[in-house]
Amino acid sequence: MDVVVFTKFVPDPQGTPTLGPDHLLVRGADGALDPGDEYGLELALQLVEAEGGHVTAVSMGPEEALAGLQRALAMGADDGVLITDASLRGADALGTARVLAAALAGRTWDLAIAGVESTDGYTGTVPATIAELVDAAGISAVRRLERAEAGIRVERQVEAGFDVLECPLPAVITVTAGANEPRYPSLKGIMQAKQKPLERLGIEDLGLSADDVAPTQAVVEVTDAPSTAGGEVIVAGDDAVARIADLLAEAKVI
């Protein structure tokens, strides 16, 4: 089975995010492959290891995003596609979905996988938009997947617990964090990654124009939220427990 994994290069998830004067998130070299994407990549690698096929990592982002693709290749993806274009700076969910859908449309694939939502944007809608643009089935929040006669059989997280679904292929799915234990790139994997095919595309290579990816929304104002400070921090000792109990009593919940 041929699997495409969408991977995003995000600002360092452990760092403090900042906005630039243009209200866009500051993106620099100190980013990382989105940790939420590693579960989908691991799932793809396991599927292809079990039954053969090909894993392609696709990333849309600035030149720095190459580092994220290299990690995906080092983990075991067979090849990578980096879509970089000046017109994509500040792209919104629609523009992003159009670009990634166009990247899918140009190749043979059975399954496309993304994280449930990115760690920097939290939008969580792009995979569904891609699925509709390429006229494919889709399932979000998958935590387990196996092959079935119909295509795939998955467990999906829902509010009350989980559902089991069957889905034809091709399909676009999102995979939850915790679905598996993503592997660390081995030294051998890191060395091999440098030899693997890497395709670089602009939006014209995908048959798109700047109009297709122009943002449809704009940040017009950013303000500091009213601070929720005012708390007190104490070190556990004789009265810490009594202080918590006092607070519960003040709140009239005990």
Next chain:
Amino acid sequence: MSAIWVYAPVISEGPHAAALELLTKARTLGDQVAAVALGPGASAAAEELGSHGASTVYAGDDAVYVEHPGRPAADALATLVDRHHPALILFPTTYDARDVAGRLQARTGSTLMSNATDLPARDRARTEIFGGAKVVDVELGGPEPRLVLVRPHSFPAEPAGGSAEVVPIDVDLADDRRGARIVERHEEAAAGPKLEEAPVVIAGGRGLGGPEAFGILDDLASAIGGAAVGASRAAVDAGWVPYSFQIGQTGKTVKPEVYLAVGISGALQHVVGMKGARRIVAINKDAEAPILKMADLGVVGDLFQIVPQLAEEIRRRRSAG
């Protein structure tokens, strides 16, 4: 002036609670408010949707909407949009609604905004970023309808006493376009009060170290009485408790009288789900944990000592009181 619509998934208990919140807001933004209710029981849900502000309810009672998540609902909405041209569609933030909105966007080519916490105007949505540290106003452009996913509990649900005209919808969706099909459902709900309704929420995180430690949170909850136990994403991802426990960006939003964060560092994605609590107590062994800075009372110490002692202290006060 064209209409504002609310997407109202219908579940066995009736319309999704967040849809009533969105209708309450929608009627402050315009005179023409409609709900698109999909799922068995949709027509019956029209009364409640009407009393919360919908003057029209487009009702699809077909089971296809609950058996096949995402695609049939997006198809129905796209068909209705073609016919009636609404200006704005509000969606509750759920995995299903995200999929419906995402697919609809592909059909309409219109803008889509996620995680909104308010709508200052029909073409403007507000959200919070960096765990609520910054408030961002976004102007929604492009072709109508603008699509906005709104976080739960952003508005109160208040009935206004109106009633709705019910317009049944028929969608003729070919079998091969229905997509994924649900074949089994499994409930993993916790015992005790619902997280969203409990006056006290006790949430455990990575600091608990494993599933067994949730037992001491359960014991504290029973000592307090009426408390619900939840978890951070780290604890859910580790498989210690089911997803139904999760509080935060991709989980539930809670606004209890008191929130006790136990062994939770306070990652941005967790904070958005609990910062509306009236009082926050945090217990963490790491004095640098961000959650301590936002707590009304932060205790740096060993949760395995403090939590059982707290349960004991509450029981002692109760028997003395």
